Amino acid sequence: MATTEKTTATPRGLIALPHNAARALVAVGAVGTITSTFMSWTYTSEFPGDLTYYGSPAGLQVLALVAGVLTLLYALTCWNVRGLGWLNPAGAVAPVVLAAASAFAVSWFSAIAIAVDLKGLVALDPGAYIAAIGSLVALVAALALPQPGDTVKSYITKPDNIPAASRLPGWVERLVISAATALALVVFAYGIGVDQDASETFLGYLLLVVFGAWALLTAGLFDRISELNARHKGFATSMAFLAAALFPFVENDEHNANLGVNILVVATVALGLNIVVGLTGLLDLGYVAFLGVGAYAAALVSGSEFSRFSGVQFPFWAAMLTGMLASLVFGVLIGAPTLRLRGDYLAIVTLGFGEIFRITVNNLDGTSGPNITNGPNGISMIPDLQIFGFNFGTPHDIGPITLGRFANYFLLMLIITAIVVVVFNRAADSRIGRSWIAIREDETAATAMGINGFRVKLIAFALGASLAGLAGTVSAHVGYSVNPAPYQFAGSVPPNSAFLLAAVVLGGMGTVGGPILGATLLYLLPEKLGFLKEYQLFAFGIALVILMRFRPEGIIANRRRQLEFHETGQLDIPESGLPDTTVGVTKAGA
Amino acid sequence: MNTLPQQLANGLFLGSMYGLIAIGYTMVYGIVQLINFAHGEIFMTGGFGALTVYLYVLPNGTSMWLALPAMLIGGGLVSVLIAVGAERFAYRPLRGAPRLAPLITAIGLSLALQQAVFNWYPDAKTDRNFPQLDFGPLHIGSVSISSGSVFVIVAAPLCMAALALFVNLSRTGRAMQATAQDPDTAQLMGIDTNRIIVIAFAIGGFFAAVAAVAYGLRYGSVKYDMGFQMGLKAFTAAVLGGIGNIYGAMIGGLVLGLAETMATSYIDGIPGMQQLGGGGWASVWAFVLLILVLLFRPQGLVGERVADRA
Numbered sequence: 001m002a003t004t005e006k007t008t009a010t011p012r013g014l015i016a017l018p019h020n021a022a023r024a025l026v027a028v029g030a031v032g033t034i035t036s037t038f039m040s041w042t043y044t045s046e047f048p049g050d051l052t053y054y055g056s057p058a059g060l061q062v063l064a065l066v067a068g069v070l071t072l073l074y075a076l077t078c079w080n081v082r083g084l085g086w087l088n089p090a091g092a093v094a095p096v097v098l099a100a101a102s103a104f105a106v107s108w109f110s111a112i113a114i115a116v117d118l119k120g121l122v123a124l125d126p127g128a129y130i131a132a133i134g135s136l137v138a139l140v141a142a143l144a145l146p147q148p149g150d151t152v153k154s155y156i157t158k159p160d161n162i163p164a165a166s167r168l169p170g171w172v173e174r175l176v177i178s179a180a181t182a183l184a185l186v187v188f189a190y191g192i193g194v195d196q197d198a199s200e201t202f203l204g205y206l207l208l209v210v211f212g213a214w215a216l217l218t219a220g221l222f223d224r225i226s227e228l229n230a231r232h233k234g235f236a237t238s239m240a241f242l243a244a245a246l247f248p249f250v251e252n253d254e255h256n257a258n259l260g261v262n263i264l265v266v267a268t269v270a271l272g273l274n275i276v277v278g279l280t281g282l283l284d285l286g287y288v289a290f291l292g293v294g295a296y297a298a299a300l301v302s303g304s305e306f307s308r309f310s311g312v313q314f315p316f317w318a319a320m321l322t323g324m325l326a327s328l329v330f331g332v333l334i335g336a337p338t339l340r341l342r343g344d345y346l347a348i349v350t351l352g353f354g355e356i357f358r359i360t361v362n363n364l365d366g367t368s369g370p371n372i373t374n375g376p377n378g379i380s381m382i383p384d385l386q387i388f389g390f391n392f393g394t395p396h397d398i399g400p401i402t403l404g405r406f407a408n409y410f411l412l413m414l415i416i417t418a419i420v421v422v423v424f425n426r427a428a429d430s431r432i433g434r435s436w437i438a439i440r441e442d443e444t445a446a447t448a449m450g451i452n453g454f455r456v457k458l459i460a461f462a463l464g465a466s467l468a469g470l471a472g473t474v475s476a477h478v479g480y481s482v483n484p485a486p487y488q489f490a491g492s493v494p495p496n497s498a499f500l501l502a503a504v505v506l507g508g509m510g511t512v513g514g515p516i517l518g519a520t521l522l523y524l525l526p527e528k529l530g531f532l533k534e535y536q537l538f539a540f541g542i543a544l545v546i547l548m549r550f551r552p553e554g555i556i557a558n559r560r561r562q563l564e565f566h567e568t569g570q571l572d573i574p575e576s577g578l579p580d581t582t583v584g585v586t587k588a589g590a
Numbered sequence: 591m592n593t594l595p596q597q598l599a600n601g602l603f604l605g606s607m608y609g610l611i612a613i614g615y616t617m618v619y620g621i622v623q624l625i626n627f628a629h630g631e632i633f634m635t636g637g638f639g640a641l642t643v644y645l646y647v648l649p650n651g652t653s654m655w656l657a658l659p660a661m662l663i664g665g666g667l668v669s670v671l672i673a674v675g676a677e678r679f680a681y682r683p684l685r686g687a688p689r690l691a692p693l694i695t696a697i698g699l700s701l702a703l704q705q706a707v708f709n710w711y712p713d714a715k716t717d718r719n720f721p722q723l724d725f726g727p728l729h730i731g732s733v734s735i736s737s738g739s740v741f742v743i744v745a746a747p748l749c750m751a752a753l754a755l756f757v758n759l760s761r762t763g764r765a766m767q768a769t770a771q772d773p774d775t776a777q778l779m780g781i782d783t784n785r786i787i788v789i790a791f792a793i794g795g796f797f798a799a800v801a802a803v804a805y806g807l808r809y810g811s812v813k814y815d816m817g818f819q820m821g822l823k824a825f826t827a828a829v830l831g832g833i834g835n836i837y838g839a840m841i842g843g844l845v846l847g848l849a850e851t852m853a854t855s856y857i858d859g860i861p862g863m864q865q866l867g868g869g870g871w872a873s874v875w876a877f878v879l880l881i882l883v884l885l886f887r888p889q890g891l892v893g894e895r896v897a898d899r900a
Contacts, residue, residue: 535709
């Protein structure tokens with residue numbers, strides 16, 4: 001159908017409407033959606049977020065409001081409104097469609113959720129109807145805009161040529177980076193701040209984030225930002241960390257700060273695993289054991305009265321070093337015999353080691369083994385950290401804001417994450433890092449070029465292990481206690497090895513952002529979507545299979561890996577060339 | 591009383607079970623160089639398939655002697671279907687992708703299968719009782735052999751012999767050997783390698799189901815997570831014997847089973863290691879053995895050093 005329409009002189013949309021009318025209707029629909037969020041959507045306050053007020057959007061209404069504003073802005077770019085050009089540099093249709101889709105998804109999801117939760121359409125107030133109709137009009141009208149490409153798919157894909165951005169003065173570019181980082185912080189803090197019981201709101205948030213980010217991606221804004229980031233790498237990185245450090249101030253709630261700490265711990269460990277899996281290509285299936293070794297080592301010397309060495313209380317730096325060293329020793333012990341062999345052996349030996357660690361720690365309770373770790377009960381009552389007289393357990397006031405226990409630990413963990421990021425980046429760019437990548441690509445060729453494969457792999461393995469041990473020392477203190485249960489291969493509670501591996505693979509192997517994003521997503525989703533709890537692992541397994549089938553390079557793709565995974569026999573085909581060739585083939589066949 | 595003969599017998603039973611599962615790992619690995627991580631779960635589903643046949647297909651109170659063949663067929667069918675389905679829909683599209691991709695797929699598959707049984711099989715959240723053969727333990731000298739163990743000791747050698755005959759004498763078996771040696775050349779010689787790979791998965795699945803029935807008969811119950819430990823041990827056995835070698839898998843299984851049993855029952859007699867015996871440490875000793883073998887004989891007990899085919 002699409003091909004027959006192509007013969008007409010002017011490109012037309014899926015739906016026959018004059019161009020001007022379509023543009024206008026998108027804007028009208030968007031305005032309708034925006035207006036509706038200031039009205040009541042339902043009459044009872046039972047629905048999460050309480051959507052009953054006139055004049056003040058709440059919960060899902062806020063999300064619909066944001067989606068509506070986004071749609072309106074993109075609708076206005078169709079008229080070349082001055083000052084909005086930067087939003088849609090190519091003047092593309094795809095972002096308009098996707099923005100409208102985000103409004104549509106959020107509004108309709110809300111309406112359906114209200115109707116389902118509160119048993120029936122009677123629960124809907126006029127506001128909800130207006131939102132639903134407005135967003136539907138916007139979406140339909142957006143689809144009536146001239147079709148940008150040959151297939152329907154072109155409505156949702158990034159156009160091939162986006163005009164290059166003109167160079168701005170340096171300070172403006174930095175300002176843009178700061179603004180983008182601040183926006184990311186707000187989006188993230190909103191997501192993490194969604195109430196535990198308001199799964200509906202979180203699902204709406206996910207819909208908005210997915211479609212919204214997609215719209216910005218097709219508009220080419222992500223490319224712009226990463227271009228800017230590459231130009232001001234140091235500045236961008238520090239901004240990102242500054243934004244993360246601001247998180248406990250923005251989201252000043254102990255529960256959420258606790259979530260934040262746990263996410264950071266998992267993200268840091270995933271980043272360490274990324275050195276092993278992503279850079280060196282060694283599959284480590286028992287990585288969580290190194291986290292456990294670090295945590296147990298720190299717990300044993302923490303001065304807890306349940307520790308075997310309860311009289312001993314190391315200062316934090318010493319405990320940290322102990323944890324790292326213990327993990328390092330285990331890493332070398334496991335790595336040395338197996339790294340000489342093929343990769344598959346390493347996978348299985350690490351898996352075995354992970355199990356040995358858990359079983360051994362479980363057994364060292366005095367009855368079925370020597371008493372070292374207190375068995376399944378673990379070591380509890382680990383005292384809070386004290387660095388230079390700063391007690392992490394008590395709240396501290398910074399200006400008008402009180403930082404609670406978890407906020408303190410969040411900041412400490414952030415520093416450790418920063419250290420790991422720096423280590424990762426420096427290592428990846430160093431001589432050793434290049435050897436890792438060479439080994440990952442082709443070990444035989446790499447050794448032929450004079451790389452000592454065994455030594456280099458062992459370094460990667462040991463480095464990864466000690467970074468996990470480092471994260472483990474802090475996590476032992478954050479959680480008050482350590483016990484063997486979480487250090488298993490796969491389980492419903494992170495961290496476990498399968499979870500960490502999935503975080504790396506989902507996010508993108510060999511990148512810094514990938515594991516952090518992956519760990520955040522994997523940690524937050526089950527946390528906020530309570531109804532998934534039972535089927536979480538099942539969904540997780542299926543997701544891994546589907547991911548490997550369709551996007552093995554992860555969300556944030558490492559360029560080299562992406563090419564590797566989608567091998568076409570010709571390594572330097574530009575990414576945008578691929579869809580074109582497939583279209584050409586189908587056309588020729590038809 | 592001397593417990594050694596009894597422990598040896600126990601080790602042999604356990605080892606035969608490991609060996610049967612290890613066949614699945616080793617055949618698949620030998621042909622496509624893939625660690626089918628989900629094989630442990632294929633073993634587990636075989637057990638539940640057999641249980642389903644007994645509970646829901648056969649009339650109540652069927653004699654176990656009549657039920658057993660039906661259970662074997664039913665369990666085998668479930669395992670084979672899952673194994674072949676996994677190959678067709680999860681692994682085949684990834685052939686030629688970097689090695690990490692199918693391995694992660696396998697991990698995902700393993701989690702999904704385990705959770706599917708956990709969530710949707712009736713009452714599978716705890717141990718499900720497995721029907722038992724109704725004759726008492728046999729006594730040979732000081733050794734007592736339970737009815738379940740009799741099944742293992744009969745079934746494992748039968749399966750092995752059948753497999754050896756099949757691989758060495760039948761046309762398909764030879765095609766299998768050729769494919770393992772060099773898939774491309776095998777294809778040039780007119781062998782349908784896809785068919786061979788499916789057959790390898792199917793045989794592995796069936797053997798896993800036999801092992802699962804044996805497990806159920808011997809331990810009296812099946813559980814949704816039994817595949818993880820057994821699969822891990824069986825893979826260890828396959829590596830121990832020399833991965834890719836079907837005789838190696840059986841020998842590795844026997845050695846692992848014996849070593850594990852011996853370690854749990856006798857290691858606490860060694861001065862200084864009094865507290866390291868007992869069932870809790872079995873897996874630890876199994877992996878220590880694996881690491882030792884990899885250290886000194888990485889090609890496995892009977893394997894030959896294969897050139898790296900990366």
